[in-house]
Amino acid sequence: MAIKTFGYTSFVMSFLEKILGTKFTVTGIENIPNQPTMFVANHFTRSETFFVPYIIFKKTGKQARTLADSKLYVGILGKFLNAVGTVSTKNEKRDNIIVNDLVKGKYNWIIYPEGSMIKSKDIIRDNLFISNTPYRNGPVRTGSAVLALKSELYRNDLIQAHKNGNNEMLKYLLQNHDLDYEDGINNLTTHIVPLNITYYPIRPGANKIQEIANRIVKKIPKQIAEELEIEGNILTGAQINIHFGKSINLANYIKNKKVLINQIPIIKQDTKNNFILRYFRSKLTNEFMEKIYSDTEINFDHIFIACLMHYPEEKINLLKLKKIIYYSAILINKSHNYRCNPSINPQKLSKLFSDELFHEFDDVFNLAISQNVIKILDQNLIEINKNIFERNIEFHEIRLENTLHVVANEFSLLENATAIIKRVTRYNDNEITKKVFNEIYNLDQQHFLSDYNKKFDKTFSKKTEIGMPFFYDNDMQKNNNIGIVLCHGYKSAPAEVEPLAKYLNEIGFKIYAVRLQGHGTAPDDLADSSWQDWYDSLQVGYSALSLICQKIIIIGFSTGGLLTLLSASKKKNLSKLCAIVSISSALKLVSIASKFAQGVEMWNEVLNKFSLSKGQLQYVDDHPENPNINYSRNYISGVVQLEKLMNECNKSLNLVDLPALIIQGKNDPVVDPKSAENIYKKINSNIKYLSMLDFNNHVIIYSERRELVFKEIKNFLNKLNLF
Structure with missing residues (x-):
């Protein structure tokens, strides 16, 4: 050899x-x-x-x-x-x-x-492992x-x-x-x-390997064609x-x-x-x-199909299905008994409730429809075809015709995980809603504390209450089903929006103040965060409120305002988002270089040729308006991400069609006031307002005259009959 x-x-x-x-x-x-x-x-x-x-x-x-x-x-x-x-x-x-x-x-x-491929993954009979194939059926x-x-x-x-x-x-x-x-x-x-x-x-469908084989061989045997289709997709995607x-x-x-x-x-x-x-x-x-199969890596498809199989009724509300999937995945992760695929990462799963495209769910959901596992009855109700799991399908066809049955067979070998899903499917809607909301909120806070402890800096880190995301409930009958997501600005923290949160909560709204990734800990945390991370942070708050509210409003300040606009451009039709408020949001800054007292020429060079100058200048110290909340050190990589966010937001403004209020200080020393005018002109909302207020500072939601801003927001919500 x-x-x-x-x-x-x-x-x-x-x-x-x-x-x-x-x-x-x-x-x-x-x-x-x-x-x-x-x-x-x-x-x-x-x-x-x-x-x-x-x-x-x-x-x-x-x-x-x-x-x-x-x-x-x-x-x-x-x-x-x-x-x-x-x-x-x-x-x-x-x-x-x-x-x-x-x-x-x-x-x-x-x-x-x-002994041979088990295409059906049907491997257990009477607690014994079997080979169940056309060639042999036995232990x-x-x-x-x-x-x-x-x-x-x-x-x-x-x-x-x-x-x-x-x-x-x-x-x-x-x-x-x-x-x-x-x-x-x-x-x-x-x-x-x-x-x-x-x-x-595991997916059926055309692929590159299959395409090449079809060019070379005119008539491929049926069994080989099936293997090319399934295995081709596995190898290429x-x-x-x-x-x-x-x-x-x-x-x-x-x-x-x-x-x-x-x-x-x-x-x-x-x-x-x-x-x-x-x-x-x-x-x-x-x-x-037993060891081979107990080491199966649990993925989103496993949990999706198991939830459908074990749900005790034939019809299920779509939102409830997502709650069952989420909470089952959380409990399986917490059990530490199984290896879990990144597709069921707890921090990622909250996207199930974001009213946006979520590939892991959308992909398997569409497969389930195409293979008659489920049928959509209306926009919120689906019917589960329980008989599909009893059908006898030819061994060499099951991966094509009933792919999710194969996935279900694989998952069924994991007894404790299956027991978790069976238990979760029995919760009533109020029980599971409360559990899922608490889980998202607690995970959000734990994520902050983990980052805080990891990045803690004696010189720059503030108290944990400055950076901790927070939720204010509302027991008032009025507006009880309306929630507001509040999002702070760049280099800041949730404490920045706390006065606004208290004001809005007192007039009847549920409030979730998010913490953008990289913020509220230490300045160098920004060096490891992207604008996509910030966007995902905002969606955590939105997802949590979507569980307990019928309508949602997003209000963002500065960078938070950009994220608010971008979020409005991405929400699906029939989402719960009903209005947005963007405050002091920058499509263009007054002068980036002017914010740094030293090395203006070097800063301009970094801005224009960042990849070449990264090693020369990692950060610049500055003097924030609210040093008790904001970082006093600005990492260049953070500014680069901010620029990318501004560009991304600018490209998406024409997709915003929700009622919107744009607020801007007339003499903002950081944000060019023309940004507000451009935002107002570019969004396609039928109901939109532009409010230029007489302020000489940037952080107008935390200054002495902030009540003026708060009243503008209140009046806007009143015009929409949301207050």
Whole structure:
């Protein structure tokens, strides 16, 4: 076998990985021992035969051999498979080759215990793992366990025979198992490493690989066409997570029973070995199969389809479905029993309630509609087709016709996670609404405290109450169903909007004051934050209020005003957002350079050629209007993000069509007052007002005459019959 050939193959696979855009994530590398190892993996795609050995070689530098269907050993492909060390399933010496490699630590091995691809992921019957395919329906074969156990037993026999000069045993092992003693095997122990491969998302549909194949071959067999469609999409667009579980040390695993059996007199060593094999083969197989599937990485699709399956009724409100998905994902994350895909990251999931496009939900929702899993009855109500999960679909068609059933089968193996979802689906709407709101709010505050502790700076950090996002409820009957999201400005914190929050809360509104990422902690936190992060921070507040309010208003100051306008441009039709207020928002600053007392020329150079000058100037100290709240150090990267936000907002203004109030100080020393006029002209709102107030400072919501601003807002809301 040519190691060089395998190296070339890995190079080609690496090249294809980049060309196709295949997204591999690999975890658990630390679980791979520096010992002879048999990797046992779940089998869902044909391409695993190629990319799993490549990944192992890439991450460990060690070659792992695998078996391949005997039908593939023809022509050039057959020569290639032989060259890289793959062994045919019909090779008469197959078992001896595997055992020999493991005994001597020459090569590791990858075995798929299911025997063939399990396209349906239907792998459990009566608590036993089964191979459910057109070719075989029965318990998972124990061959991989037997081969791994044999390698451990035969190695020990070789060592003992060599040590004791037992030539008869050495001859027996050579004649029957092609094994001879070699120096160095004394310190070896065979390990089994469970290997889980999880794909997300699994989708049917046209793809580049399928397109190329159709050009080359005019008439592709139906089964191959299905594999090209599903696996082509996986290789070109899905995340492929490969996880190496904790290894099973076979010497330790069989130690106690082996000691007992070896004490039996008269019986030959070969018979004793067979006793051990019979005792452990099924036990070991079930154990590593359980480990393989319990390491499944839970993703958004899993939770989506499980919520539909276990919801006790056939009709469900769309918002309630999202609440169930959110809270189920939160509890699964909190359990720390499972590996969780980034698609169910708690901070990301609140976007479910943002009234904006959320790819993870929208994509699987549309798939569910197209495959008749659900039907839309009206804009807020869907019907679940429970019968879809009972349909018998041909093995080679199920991934195409009922993709989510495959996903559901995979998730159903995770008993505790399934139990969580069953429990959550039983909550009434009031219960789950309260739980989800509290979770979003608490996570928002915890996120701030985590950032604060991580970035704390004795010189620059304020008290935590300055930067903490906050919520004011409203028990008044009037306006009880209307919430207002308040958003502070650049280099500032939620405390900046606190006076306005109290004013609006006292006249009857629920208030959620957000903290923009990178703010309220320490100035260098801004260096690690993007304008997209700021936008997402605003949506957390919006999402929380959307759970408990029928209508939402967003009021933003300065940078917060830009985010308010941008948010209004992105909301879907029929969203809860009913009005916006933008205060002192900059499409153009008076003079960026003038804000920095020193190095004006250098600052201009940084502004024009930022990428070239980044190392020369990271920040500039300044003197904020409210030093008890604002940062007194301005990071250049933060200003660059602010400029990007201004440009993004400017491009989106024509999409804003909600009632809007634009407020601007006439003599603002930071924001060019023309910005307000431009915003007013560019937005497409039928109801819009421009209020130019007589202020000489920038932070007009926190100055002595702020009541003038507050009354403008109150009058605007009154005109809209929102107050």
